[in-house]
Amino acid sequence: MFPVFLLCTPGVILAQCCASGNPFISDAEQPALQSRVLTAALTYRYSHSEQFYHNDSPCHDLNFSQTANVNYAELQLAYGLTKWLTVMGDLGYFFNKTLHTDGQDPMRGYGLGDAALYLKFNLYSNAKARFTISPSIGLKFPVGVFDQEVDNVKLPISVQPSSGSFKYLANVFISKGIAKKMALAGFVSFEYAQLIESENFYYRYGQQWIVALYFNYKIIKNLSLDLQVRNEYRAKATRENDEIVESSGYNVTCFTPQLTFAFKYNWYLSAFGDIPLYKYYNGIQMSFGYALSFRLTKKIDFIALRARNQAKKEILKSNEK
Numbered sequence: 001m002f003p004v005f006l007l008c009t010p011g012v013i014l015a016q017c018c019a020s021g022n023p024f025i026s027d028a029e030q031p032a033l034q035s036r037v038l039t040a041a042l043t044y045r046y047s048h049s050e051q052f053y054h055n056d057s058p059c060h061d062l063n064f065s066q067t068a069n070v071n072y073a074e075l076q077l078a079y080g081l082t083k084w085l086t087v088m089g090d091l092g093y094f095f096n097k098t099l100h101t102d103g104q105d106p107m108r109g110y111g112l113g114d115a116a117l118y119l120k121f122n123l124y125s126n127a128k129a130r131f132t133i134s135p136s137i138g139l140k141f142p143v144g145v146f147d148q149e150v151d152n153v154k155l156p157i158s159v160q161p162s163s164g165s166f167k168y169l170a171n172v173f174i175s176k177g178i179a180k181k182m183a184l185a186g187f188v189s190f191e192y193a194q195l196i197e198s199e200n201f202y203y204r205y206g207q208q209w210i211v212a213l214y215f216n217y218k219i220i221k222n223l224s225l226d227l228q229v230r231n232e233y234r235a236k237a238t239r240e241n242d243e244i245v246e247s248s249g250y251n252v253t254c255f256t257p258q259l260t261f262a263f264k265y266n267w268y269l270s271a272f273g274d275i276p277l278y279k280y281y282n283g284i285q286m287s288f289g290y291a292l293s294f295r296l297t298k299k300i301d302f303i304a305l306r307a308r309n310q311a312k313k314e315i316l317k318s319n320e321k
Helices: 302-320
Strands: 005-009 012-016 037-049 052-055 066-080 085-101 107-121 124-126 131-141 167-179 182-193 208-220 223-234 250-262 267-286 290-301
Touching (some): 107 167, 290 302
Antiparallel strands (some): 005 012, 005 267, 037 066, 037 290, 052 267, 066 085, 124 131, 131 167, 223 250
């Protein structure tokens, strides 16, 4: 999940209603897969924002009001090439990134967002102790729409579907089972963005750190509960002549509860939401409100599938005899 922020120029406040690029909802914070295991996931996310913040307090001194909403979908594929290496990719699409300002026509961006490619390593795994360490590296590609204009009006960078910038990522996921039905996990991620030099923008996003703690509990055989506390920190952005964008950057902590139901044949349905617990924004910025998401996942274990098919053939042969 990415919070939202403002760009300030002398005498003008532009609401960054939806942070640029894909929101943080992918499974980069999961361990590496076993060899020849494929997962495919489709996620839908709705987010809403409307309250402005100055530092860590709501700001009520503005002479206008704005609301922002985003409808977003993401397709993610991951495959275990070996027992120690997993390749994962995702692609985002925005049905809309809309900023509503009282007395003005809404600004709406839409289209492909960013694509990402990750290499995830199974650095250490102990099945008996239920302990795993999975670092990964990745690259985000601005394959989608950028410099988008609607009716000859240039959309602000926050409403652009793509971030417009290549981004380099490194993270690590650590998980430990603590009881038969419980597990704890931690996740740390770092992101560095390249400079944007496009037709309409000269801009560099600040570096981002994400730290998350997870608690997982298996309620019943097919139903599990995940509780996550996540902190996202982004440094201030810069533009021409290395000028710092004062109303950019943030420090936000969110609580994310999630329910996952396991169906037959390795199908999974998850529902989760992002609820802010603490918000700090440099300058005056529109703050993140809330987000609701649903994810459908399919898992295919090709080794197990081959073994089952082989067993069926053996049964058929024995019956023929």
